[in-house]
Amino acid sequence: MHPLLSLCVLWLLPLALMLEENVPLGCVPRKSVHYDGDHAHLFHEEGVFNYSTMLLREDLDLLVLGAREAVYALDLKDISKKLASVKWEVTDQKKTECRNKGKDSELDCKNYIRILHKMKDDRMYVCGTHAFDPVCDYMSYADGKLTLEKKGEDGKGKCPFDPFQRYASIMVDDALYSATSMNFLGSEPVLMRSSPSAIRTEFKSSWLNEPTFVSMAQMPESEKSEDGDDDKIYLFFSETAVECDCYNKLVVSRVSRVCKGDLGGQRTLQKKWTSFLKARMDCPVLESQLPFIIQDTYRWCDPQQPWKDCLFYAIFTPQTGTLDVSAVCAYLMSDISRVFAEGKYKTPVPVETSFVKWVMYSGDVPVPRPGACINNEARKMHINQTLDLPDRTLQFIKDKPLMDQAIQPIGQKPLLVRRGATFTRIIVDQVRAADGEKHRVMFIGTEEGTLLKALNHNGEMFIIEEIELFQPPKPIKILKISNLTGQLYAGSDYGAVQVSLATCERSSSCMDCVLARDPYCGWDKVTGKCIVLSSSQRELIQSVKDGDASHCPNADPVKAMNHTVWQGGNLRLSCPLPSNLAKTSWELDNRPLKSSSRLEVQQDGLLILNASVSDAGLYRCLSVERSKSNQYKTTVAVYQVRIAPLDTDPTALPSTLTDGHYIPSLQALVVLLALCFVALLAWNFYKGHLPLPWKCGKKNGDQSQEAHEDRGLNSHTVYQDALRPALAEDKPLVLGTGSSNNNHTGEAASFSAAGGNDGPKINLPSPQYVRDESEI
Structure with missing residues (x-):
C-alpha cells in the first residue's frame, strides 16, 4: 500500500469510528447480511436491462416482469425459473426517427416497459416508451405463453416518452389513471384518466409546476359513506413551489387528489378535472432548512378497519447533495382527507413587483365546495354530476387548486432517520406476533442495492437486518410483496431478486432469535431452532x-x-459477534480481562502482544447485547492458551504453535508463494527462457551428440536439463546481459554449431547453471 494512502486510512479511521458512535442505536441494523449468490433467487437475462416494472399475478402463480424490450412470466415461488417471455422491440424506422431527434440510439431509442396492470377480463395492459413514441397494448397468458395482441394504442399521456423520467399509474375498474408528460420534450406534465371519458389537468403552473411524479393510490371513500361521497385517486409528487417567495427555486413534496366520478365541467374546465386539489407534505428532519423531497410511498390498510385508518408510508431524501440522510414518515389517511375537505385555500395576489404572492384565501367559498366530489348535499341542489357544477365553483378551483395547510406526519416527526445509503423504495407488511399483537414491518430499498427490514413499536425504530440483494450494488427501483408465498421481490437495472420475508434460519441460538425481535420468527424449544411463527402450532419463545x-x-x-x-x-484470538449491537467482553480464568499495552481488545477479537508466562490461561469471549428489557451475555468462544519457552524443543510442541504469526497466515503465505512460483515458471516457459518438458529429451540428445562431435566447447560448462533441481554446490543463476529479455527465444538457449570454420558459438541470454566462478 502506498505510504500516503496508509496515512490517510489511519487518519480517517478514528473519524469513521466517532461518526459510527454518534449514530443512534435504532439506526444501526442488528445484522448485516452479505450477498449470497448461491442461495438467492435471481433472474437476469443476458443483454436485457432495466427490470423495473412488476405485476403480481397470484391467481396464475406468476410474477410478470417488465424490462427493456421484453416482458417475462416468472414462477412466483422461484423467479429464477422463466415460464414464458415475449419480446417487444422497436423497428429500425422508429430507431432512426428517434436518433434524428437527438436521442441516443442504444440507450434512449429502445422500448422500456413502464406500465403493467391487470384488467377485469384477466388480460394485462402494457405500455412502453417505444423510442420516445409511447405505445400501449394488451397481453394475455395462456398455455404457458405470453402473447401481445399488437393493437398499438397511442400511449401519450399514459406512458412517459423518456425512459428515465419518473411517472405514476394505477388501473381502477379498467380505467387507467396516469401521471406523466404529454409531449416529447417533457414540458407538459399531466394527471390523466384515459377512459371511459378522457380527462386531464390544466397546463398551468398553479396546477403542476415542473413536477416529479412518485406514486398513485386509490381510496374507497364511497364505502359506507354517510354523505354519499365518491372514491378518490391520490397522487404523490414533488414540484417547484409556486407559493414560495424565494430567490432560488424551492422544491416541495405534494399530495393531490381527484374524484373517480369526475367528468369535467360543462363550459369551464371542459374535459379537465373539477376536483383537482393539492397540498404540501412535510417530513421534518433534523431541523433542516430545506424541506426533504418525497421519493416513494406505500398505502397500508387493515381490511378490518375503515379507510380513514389507512396509512401512507413515505420516504424522503434531501434536495441538496450535502446530506446523506434519508427519512421515513407515516401519514394518517384521515389527516390527509381533512385538509382537503375542511382546509383553507391559497390564492395568488399580485404585488407591486413582477412576481405573484400566494396567501391564504379568506373570502367567501362558493357552494358546492370547490374540489369536493358529488355527494348527497350536492344532489339536493340537483347537481348529480360535475357537468352540473356552477361556473363560480369551477372558476374558483381553476385558479386556486392549492391548499393552505400542510399535511404533517404522525407524531410530527419521522419514524426513521438514517445516515448512509439513500432510500429509494418502501413497502410494508403486517404480521401477527406470538402475543397476538399485530406489527407492521417496513422493507426499504436503497441506492446501494441493500434492503432494510425495520420495525417500529411505540415510536421506537428497530432495524432487524440489512441485506445485500445485488452484487455489484445496483439501486433498487421497485418492491413487491406476495402474502401468498411470503416472499419479497425487488427489481433493479441488472435483474430481479426474490427473498423471504422471514429469515429465521440466520439465528443459531435462542438468545439470538429473541433479541432479533423479528415478529416473523420464534424459538422452538422442541426442535432447538428459530423457525417461522406461522409454520408451528407449538408455543414459541418470542419478544418483539x-x-x-x-x-x-x-x-x-x-x-x-x-x-x-x-x-x-504474538497471538490473536478471534471472537465474531452475532450482532452489530453487541460488544465483546473478555475473561481470563473467569476474571474480567483488562486491556493493556500488550492485551488489545478489538471489536471481533483479542490481540496478545509479546506474550509472557502470565498470559497463559483460559480465555473466554462474551457477547454483551442490551435490549429494552435487560442486558444479555453469551459465550462466543473459549481458548486455552499456553506459553512455550524459547528453549523448548519445537518437535514437542502442538501444531497450533505460532511465533509472532498465525497458522492460517502462514498457510496463506505458502499458497501465495507457490502460486507466484508457478506463474513465474509459466512465464519463463512462454518466453522460452526454459525449454518445455516434452522437448527436454530431444534437446538433451542433440546437445550430447554435438558435445561429442565438437570438443572445442568450454569443458567447464555443463548443460543439463533446464528443469533439473539445483545441487547444493551450484552457484547462483547467471542472466545473459547481451540483449533484453523480451528478445529471448527458445532457440537462443541452444548452441550455434552449424559445422562451419567459424567455430562453435554459445549464447547465454537465459538463466543457466554455472559450475565455476571463472566463467562469470
Missing part, C-alpha cells in the same frame, strides 16, 4: 416489544480451543 430473552434455555457449553504461542510472540 422488549427483546426479553430471559425465557431462553441455557445454551450448550462452548468447547475450548487450544493455542500455544512462543514466549515473546
